[in-house]
Amino acid sequence: MTPEESKNLLRELLLKGSSEELNHELEHIHPADILEILHEDDDANFETILKRLPESFVADLIDEEDEEEKYEILKVLSDYQQSEVLKEMSSDELTDLVGSLEDEELDDVLNKMSDEDREDVKQLLAYDPDTAGGIMATEFIAIWENKTVKKTLEYLQSIKEEMESSYYLFVTDRNFILKGVISLRELVSTPFDTLISEITNPHVISIDVNMDQEEVAHKFEKYGFVTMPVVDETNKMLGIVTVDDIVQIIQDENTEDIHQLGGVSGEERVDGTLAESIRSRLPWLMVNLLTAILAASVVGAFEGTISQVVALATIMPIVTGMGGNAGTQSLTIIVRGIALGELTGDNARRILFKELGVGLITGVVIGLLMCIIGLIFQGKMIFGLVCGVAMFLNMVAATMAGYFVPLLLKKMHVDPALASAVFVTTVTDVLGFFFFLGLATMFLPYLL
Structure with missing residues (x-):
């Protein structure tokens, strides 16, 4: 069928x-x-x-x-x-x-x-709403450590319709202070006269009620649990978060990050209204306009050079475009690393040097290719060298911008996914034009 x-x-x-x-x-x-x-x-x-x-x-x-x-x-x-x-x-x-x-x-x-x-x-x-407290369910089964396995099973049978999750049972005192956790499998395989306290695992992993939902998702991913308890600062159990909530959060956060990397509000939907789409996109387009004006002002400062060597105008977009691509690659990896908690204080230096190495090696390779293209295009070795060196410098700068911009925004409590792309693009455009046209101006007599 x-x-x-x-x-x-x-x-x-x-x-x-x-x-x-x-x-x-x-x-x-x-x-x-x-x-x-x-x-x-x-x-x-x-x-x-x-x-x-x-x-x-x-x-x-x-x-x-x-x-x-x-x-x-x-x-x-x-x-x-x-x-x-x-x-x-x-x-x-x-x-x-x-x-x-x-x-x-x-x-x-x-x-x-x-x-x-x-x-x-x-x-x-x-x-x-974006914290553990905002996504938790307050319905949970608390069992007491002074009860026997038999009494606990009888209690669970009497309230089976109310159970939000039955994979883990959380042990508390009468004030709901969290004492430990028991798996359902361990409960049903233990002799009836055993006290709950004897089979309780006291090393229960819990979630602070004010923890951001992304951190909650990372915790579920790290430990592979299907249910986790939510506690306050006194370790009083307030509720539970289940894995089905986390799946939706991961999907929403990933969608939001993808939207924001494109300069679109994380809340915009494909079937949203015209007004919602305009409000989502127009502000960032206006910011992009300002950064484009900044890049254009750099070009304007070298009008004299461009007027004497018109071929420069043809090559300029290639230098800035390749820099933008390199910056976006680095930016995507770093923003994703921040979102998943993979980029930490312990490995930040190692990742910095890795990204620097990527920038240097890709810069050399693409720079050499650009040097050959410039030589063929203009027929002058010095023109090819200007193209190649400018490409190398911009590729390195772009990769470093892709690393540092999201980290700086994170320290300033600005969402890296939302604002990084605008600033990285600005860096690659402004520096790309500056390196290329600056070098051309320095060697102008040899280009004529």
Whole structure:
């Protein structure tokens, strides 16, 4: 059966299947598959399908949906159904939903939440959304170290519907101070009369509630966990972060970095409005205009030289363009290294010398090729030497700019991905013109 045939069968089930058949099949269907159908179908089918789904499954759909579309799913349902769906959602899912709403929609959703959920959401909204506190779920299972394995298993069976994650169980005291962690596998393979304290691993790795979400992602990547506890400065456990949250964060951060390297806001979407795209792009285009004027002013200072050796105007873009390419290569590696935490104080010097070596070697190779091209183009050895030396100097400068600019911006608390490309391009253009036209001016008598 082809994917399209499977999709049509699923659509038929969602629209015409009996309630018993639908509820049975939904146990084996991923919400993302139904979302795909909802996105493709018309409004009538969209509403019909949603109203036939159990509230627990609609909650899963909302969790899977993009932030801008979450409320579109919820508002199709009756007020009673909306309240039931909200009860099925975890605190972090509710916070994601609430964070995407306008004031009027926000009040409507908050009024339909239970008092407990409303307080949890308000607590999470108090944290910066880009920190561990902003992405954590406050629903977690805390077990006490003075209980036996049997009592703990009985407790877990009684609350199985409330468990956000069951891979690891976190041990706390009655004030929720984190004491350790136990894997579910170890729990079920230990004799019933064993105390929890005897099998607890006290060396639990936790996340500070104020840690930036990128650092949280790096921690998950480093240790390979699927769940990690979030604690405050007293080591009190406040919630958990699960790996499904981290996958979305990594995707969002990577998208943002790619956008920003291109001088585009990390929040711009391909299906966004015209106004959003203009606000995202125009400011950086204006900055680029100013830097282009700076580069043009350097060219203007050597008008006399260019007027006497017109061939210089043909070669200039090659020198600056190759410098820009070299700078972008170095910049991309360094920005990515900063984002992933691979560039640290311990290895910064080694990476600097590596990038310098890359600049020198590539500069020599490309410079020699440029020297030959200049000789062929103008028929004069001195012209070729000017082209080659200028290319060498600009390639080295570009590589160093690609290394230092993002690091300096990082120290100034400016996002390197957002601003680095503009400044690196400025360096390569300004210095490229200066090296090339400056050398040409020095050797002008030999070029005529």
